[in-house]
Amino acid sequence: MARVCPECGGEMIFDRSRYAYVCRTCGLTLTRFELDKYRDRRTSKREDEDSWKKEYLKWWLSSKK
Incomplete structure (x- = not known):
């Protein structure tokens, strides 16, 4: 599972040395x-x-009767 x-929406890979996920694009860990x-x-x-x-749709439809 990716x-x-x-x-940033980039792909995160698991870094075994840190036991954390790291983003390949922005570096977020x-x-x-x-x-x-x-x-x-x-x-x-x-x-x-x-x-x-x-809820809004329900209200809007009920007010059109």
Whole structure:
């Protein structure tokens, strides 16, 4: 599974000497825990946006009756 850098979108590779993922593009270094935390934060933000959009659509459609 390819890991994506949260800063630049580049590919992250695992560096065994540091026990961390390093971005090939920008050099950002994150542990697996930190990388998962970024991913979870991004996922929850997307879910919040989707929820807001659904609520707005529901309101908009109900006001057109």
